[in-house]
Amino acid sequence: MLKRLTFAQVYLLLAVLLAGAVVASAGIGAFTFSPAEMLRYLGEAAGWMSAPASDTLGRNVFLELRLPRVVLAGVTGAVLGVSGTIMQGLFRNPIVEPGLAGTSAGAAFGAALVFVLGEKTTLAFTAPLGALAVPVLAFVGAFAATMLVYRVSTSFGKVNVFTLLLAGIAVNAVCSAGTGFLSYIARDPQARNITFWNLGTFTTASWRGTVLVSVAFLLCFAWALRHGKSLNALMLGEDEAAALGIDPAGLILRLIILNTIMVAVDTAMVGVIAFIGLVVPHMLRMMKSADYTFLLPASALFGALLMECIDIVARLVISPAELPIGIITAVVGAPVFLYILLRQQRSGGAFYG
Amino acid sequence: MVEVRGVHYRVNDAHILRDVSVAFRPGRFNVILGPNGAGKSTLLKVATGLLAPTEGEVRFDGRDLRELGADTLARRRAVLSQHVELAFPLSVQDVVLMGRYPHYRRVPTARDRDIVDRALAIVDMTHKRAQAYPTLSGGEQQKVQLARVLAQIWNYDAPDGDKVLFLDEPTSSLDVHYQLHLLDVARELLGFHCTVIAVLHDLNVALQYGDAFVVLEDGRVAEATDDPNLISASLLERVFKVRARRLTDPESGDTFWRFRL
Amino acid sequence: MRRSSSALFLVAAAIGATACARPGGGAGRTERVVCVSKQINEFMFAIGAQDLLVGRDLTSIYPPAITKITSVGYHRALNAEGIISLRPTVFLNDGNYGPDEVKTQLQKVGIPILTLNPGTTLDGAEALLDTLGTRFDRRAAADSVLAAWKAGMDSIYRDTLQWAGKPRPRVLIMHFGQLVNDYLALKRGGVADHILDWAGGVNAVDSVGGMMRLTPELIAKIAPDVIIATDVGFDRFGTAQKFATMPGVSLTPAGRHGRIYRIEETDVMYFGPRTPAAVRRMAGFLHPSPPAR
Numbered sequence: 001m002l003k004r005l006t007f008a009q010v011y012l013l014l015a016v017l018l019a020g021a022v023v024a025s026a027g028i029g030a031f032t033f034s035p036a037e038m039l040r041y042l043g044e045a046a047g048w049m050s051a052p053a054s055d056t057l058g059r060n061v062f063l064e065l066r067l068p069r070v071v072l073a074g075v076t077g078a079v080l081g082v083s084g085t086i087m088q089g090l091f092r093n094p095i096v097e098p099g100l101a102g103t104s105a106g107a108a109f110g111a112a113l114v115f116v117l118g119e120k121t122t123l124a125f126t127a128p129l130g131a132l133a134v135p136v137l138a139f140v141g142a143f144a145a146t147m148l149v150y151r152v153s154t155s156f157g158k159v160n161v162f163t164l165l166l167a168g169i170a171v172n173a174v175c176s177a178g179t180g181f182l183s184y185i186a187r188d189p190q191a192r193n194i195t196f197w198n199l200g201t202f203t204t205a206s207w208r209g210t211v212l213v214s215v216a217f218l219l220c221f222a223w224a225l226r227h228g229k230s231l232n233a234l235m236l237g238e239d240e241a242a243a244l245g246i247d248p249a250g251l252i253l254r255l256i257i258l259n260t261i262m263v264a265v266d267t268a269m270v271g272v273i274a275f276i277g278l279v280v281p282h283m284l285r286m287m288k289s290a291d292y293t294f295l296l297p298a299s300a301l302f303g304a305l306l307m308e309c310i311d312i313v314a315r316l317v318i319s320p321a322e323l324p325i326g327i328i329t330a331v332v333g334a335p336v337f338l339y340i341l342l343r344q345q346r347s348g349g350a351f352y353g
Numbered sequence: 354m355v356e357v358r359g360v361h362y363r364v365n366d367a368h369i370l371r372d373v374s375v376a377f378r379p380g381r382f383n384v385i386l387g388p389n390g391a392g393k394s395t396l397l398k399v400a401t402g403l404l405a406p407t408e409g410e411v412r413f414d415g416r417d418l419r420e421l422g423a424d425t426l427a428r429r430r431a432v433l434s435q436h437v438e439l440a441f442p443l444s445v446q447d448v449v450l451m452g453r454y455p456h457y458r459r460v461p462t463a464r465d466r467d468i469v470d471r472a473l474a475i476v477d478m479t480h481k482r483a484q485a486y487p488t489l490s491g492g493e494q495q496k497v498q499l500a501r502v503l504a505q506i507w508n509y510d511a512p513d514g515d516k517v518l519f520l521d522e523p524t525s526s527l528d529v530h531y532q533l534h535l536l537d538v539a540r541e542l543l544g545f546h547c548t549v550i551a552v553l554h555d556l557n558v559a560l561q562y563g564d565a566f567v568v569l570e571d572g573r574v575a576e577a578t579d580d581p582n583l584i585s586a587s588l589l590e591r592v593f594k595v596r597a598r599r600l601t602d603p604e605s606g607d608t609f610w611r612f613r614l
Numbered sequence: 615m616r617r618s619s620s621a622l623f624l625v626a627a628a629i630g631a632t633a634c635a636r637p638g639g640g641a642g643r644t645e646r647v648v649c650v651s652k653q654i655n656e657f658m659f660a661i662g663a664q665d666l667l668v669g670r671d672l673t674s675i676y677p678p679a680i681t682k683i684t685s686v687g688y689h690r691a692l693n694a695e696g697i698i699s700l701r702p703t704v705f706l707n708d709g710n711y712g713p714d715e716v717k718t719q720l721q722k723v724g725i726p727i728l729t730l731n732p733g734t735t736l737d738g739a740e741a742l743l744d745t746l747g748t749r750f751d752r753r754a755a756a757d758s759v760l761a762a763w764k765a766g767m768d769s770i771y772r773d774t775l776q777w778a779g780k781p782r783p784r785v786l787i788m789h790f791g792q793l794v795n796d797y798l799a800l801k802r803g804g805v806a807d808h809i810l811d812w813a814g815g816v817n818a819v820d821s822v823g824g825m826m827r828l829t830p831e832l833i834a835k836i837a838p839d840v841i842i843a844t845d846v847g848f849d850r851f852g853t854a855q856k857f858a859t860m861p862g863v864s865l866t867p868a869g870r871h872g873r874i875y876r877i878e879e880t881d882v883m884y885f886g887p888r889t890p891a892a893v894r895r896m897a898g899f900l901h902p903s904p905p906a907r
Contacts, residue, residue: 006627030695030696030698030699031694031695031698031699048648048751056724056725057698057701058722060722060723060724061695061699061723062697064719064722064723065694065695065698065719065722065723066695069695087779092440093440093613094440094441163877169515182558184794201691201713202694203691203692203693203694203695203715203716204713204714204715204716205715206715206719207720229451229454232443232447232451232453232454233454235439235440235441235443236437236439236448236451238435239403239434240434240437241397242403242423242433243401243403243427243430243431243432244427244451244452244454244455244505245422245423245427245428245454246423247423247453283442285442289443289447290443290447291443291447301499313752315695318687319696320669320684320693320695320697320699321672321685321687321688321692321693321698322687322693322694322696326689346360346598
């Protein structure tokens with residue numbers, strides 16, 4: 001159905017849907033805001049309207065809790081979508097996503113280190129890093145894990161799916177064992193923090209964290225957009241890409257770094273959210289095109305759109321309490337993953353046959 | 354215009370190329386011959402710049418390859434290798450457009466698109482341009498790859514310097530029809546300021562299409578000649594470890610080789 | 615929280631625009647309370663302030679009537695917006711809630727946070743009830759509950775004299791930690807340990823502070839005379855006979871003699887008006903035929 005549209009028209013369509021989802025997500029929840037109320041609050045915050053004394057609660061909830069959360073959810077969806085696209089391009093395989101390649105588990109382990117050993121203990125190695133300790137250690141863990149999986153799965157030149165899966169399983173197991181050990185030695189409240197953080201949540205959204213994640217995303221995204229052609233060329237193989245004037249080793253290192261920065265900063269803020277990175281590029285390929293110059297911008301828009309919808313569900317199901325995001329993404333994403341595998345089986349090995 | 358000077362190539366203890374010097378003939382169909390393990394593909398990769406020689410140098414138009422930027426080089430030479438598989442459903446025209454990547458930054462120009470169209474026409478794949486590459490047969494996929502490298506070194510109109518097409522056993526998985534079609538297209542390029550440098554595994558095909566020959570034996574040049582008649586039975590018997598006999602087609606007068614162990 | 619503090623006072627922190635010490639406890643205006651502490655919630659019911667409660671946490675399930683009140687989720691995985699949507703005039707807690715960001719989020723929208731941490735002492739718990747009585751304008755009710763509670767405790771103290779010089783059974787209190795999905799032993803120094811002591815038992819675990827994971831070998835090594843299991847852990851087996859088949863437990867004197875008993879978690883995790891009754895129940899388990907006075 002999207003096949004007849006140009007890329008620009010698809011971006012526009014996704015942007016319009018995203019705008020609608022953002023407005024819905026901003027309005028729906030434990031508090032309900034009408035569009036008129038939202039506009040008034042925004043106007044007041046911008047200083048265009050004088051703030052009336054009444055209903056400061058609704059205004060504060062909207063500006064201080066709801067808005068940063070809606071932005072954080074959108075940016076997180078974009079991060080995971082773009083990351084899935086980049087990683088599938090790097091590994092030349094449609095089943096890769098940050099959760100599978102060890103990136104998320106590595107980031108989680110790094111962050112858990114800070115939770116358990118940071119600040120309050122004598123092992124205060126994280127103190128000089130301050131508020132950046134969690135993102136920084138998450139990056140270190142994520143980068144090490146991803147690099148390891150990439151090196152192992154490409155050690156014979158070509159990406160081998162089975163080696164990739166096995167390397168992913170092994171690295172994920174090591175990281176979750178590390179996180180598990182930390183939660184075992186942790187004092188009770190810390191252990192529970194780790195457990196809930198492993199399922200992902202937007203409830204802790206604040207403007208400070210949201211701005212940090214957004215800046216990291218925008219920088220990495222702008223950088224990633226320059227690599228659409230290179231990712232396409234890489235589909236042909238490393239030698240063919242090199243013959244087209246691309247330095248594959250440099251490209252792969254740059255992409256792993258920028259991907260890891262994005263994912264680590266985001267994971268440090270919202271926890272581990274699986275399957276979005278898998279589903280987003282897959283659906284875009286089926287609906288429109290496998291061209292990375294299209295997939296990179298489109299997966300940012302579509303990832304954000306999907307995440308806003310999932311966040312609305314998370315807030316409504318057991319309102320006023322809410323479900324961890326990771327539970328819903330797994331419920332939606334795991335069947336898609338199985339569907340891809342089944343298709344692969346049926347078509348005799350080729351994805352998207 | 355492509356010249357290999359005193360090249361050695363070693364991987365760990367293996368000495369794959371030993372002091373190889375070859376000046377490939379510009380505007381000709383150069384063929385690198387030799388048995389498995391003689392270093393044919395390695396020599397080709399060194400000549401393309403994909404592998405850096407352990408010792409020695411490669412000159413392209415008189416300039417050391419290392420001085421040429423990857424982009425400049427990519428606009429001057431293309432490499433077609435064996436079967437390329439894609440894990441993603443990219444369309445045929447998107448694959449061919451990749452040949453133009455070294456020529457534009459963000460958005461392909463009208464000329465880039467025009468070249469894609471014409472390259473597709475040359476390989477007779479225009480009718481499948483919107484189809485997903487992975488759904489094509491092996492022979493059709495290789496035609497698309499050929500169109501991609503044609504687009505990369507497009508020189509049919511308004512020639513833009515001399516170009517080189519490297520062929521790394523591109524026909525090894527093709528049936529005879531696709532083989533001959535691919536090599537015919539490559540030979541046509543010679544009339545458009547192009548040089549072809551090929552590794553071909555079929556000796557008869559190589560001798561039929563080639564007009565300059567380099568025979569490698571154990572990492573060394575055993576023979577380099579423009580005359581197919583200088584490729585003697587004794588040379589082939591020594592290098593390939595077979596018995597060789599030259600036969601003549603009674604109708605056309607063409608000669609071909611018959612091999613036995 | 616588990617640190618046994620000698621301080622006999624409450625840590626009371628009121629944050630936000632409204633001061634909690636306003637005279638008259640905010641008369642003329644109805645309080646709306648979201649409370650995420652089991653103990654404080656139970657106390658609110660005890661002093662008849664339950665109609666002020668508009669929200670509770672998932673684990674606050676005593677008294678049963680409290681389950682009709684809206685839950686705002688697990689107390690360590692709260693979301694601020696859900697709490698705020700109940701438009702509370704105060705967010706009541708004992709300091710054990712999370713994630714940490716909830717605190718700043720509530721502050722931003724001006725919801726007063728009242729943290730009352732009674733620690734693990736009886737005096738702390740009594741002071742908590744007293745504070746709630748004043749804060750929520752239930753002075754008389756709080757006083758009468760306190761009086762009955764103190765009288766109950768006095769009688770308990772008198773009863774403890776009968777254990778003097780007599781052999782005390784060694785007791786293992788097994789709590790099932792749902793987060794770790796495993797059995798934990800309650801060590802010395804906590805609320806349960808005090809109750810055990812008043813009931814004439816001695817904790818079979820001789821280290822101090824908090825909980826410790828149990829393994830079958832560890833249970834066998836501890837070799838308690840009596841096992842007290844909290845509700846969830848006991849109910850996984852249903853009966854004492856089945857509980858005794860658990861690896862490790864079957865090797866203990868308690869397992870062999872069928873001396874395994876069930877107790878409500880809320881009876882042994884914090885002190886409250888129900889403590890005297892809990893001590894008597896415990897004493898009944900430990901001394902089936904109590905010596906005559």
